[in-house]
Amino acid sequence: MRPFAALLLLSLSLVASACGPVQSSAVISDAEAAVEKARTAEAPKYALYNFTLAELLLHKAREEAGYADFETAVKLAEKAIENAELASQKTARAIHERGPGTPPAGSPTPVEPQ
Numbered sequence: 001m002r003p004f005a006a007l008l009l010l011s012l013s014l015v016a017s018a019c020g021p022v023q024s025s026a027v028i029s030d031a032e033a034a035v036e037k038a039r040t041a042e043a044p045k046y047a048l049y050n051f052t053l054a055e056l057l058l059h060k061a062r063e064e065a066g067y068a069d070f071e072t073a074v075k076l077a078e079k080a081i082e083n084a085e086l087a088s089q090k091t092a093r094a095i096h097e098r099g100p101g102t103p104p105a106g107s108p109t110p111v112e113p114q
Contacts, residue, residue: 035055050084
């Protein structure tokens with residue numbers, strides 16, 4: 001019975017150790033999709049702070065995953081998703097309030113060529 005228990009314990013530890021890379025890859029992939037969705041919605045124009053923060057968090061999550069710090073990578077990627085979604089929401093709200101094509105407040109006025 002003991003060899004079976006040792007084999008079971010070894011199997012469970014191998015499965016548990018594989019969860020970190022798999023989970024971090026999945027969450028980072030979700031963060032990439034959320035950032036791209038925010039970019040497509042024009043978040044850099046309407047919600048620059050949250051969009052930039054999402055990009056930086058995603059970059060750091062990839063870096064931590066590269067160092068095999070999967071728990072930190074997951075946390076950073078989840079924060080990237082939150083900020084990308086917030087940027088998308090702020091962008092949608094700003095476009096709804098101002099109308100499509102209207103630049104955000106404080107944008108430079110385009111100069112007509114002479």
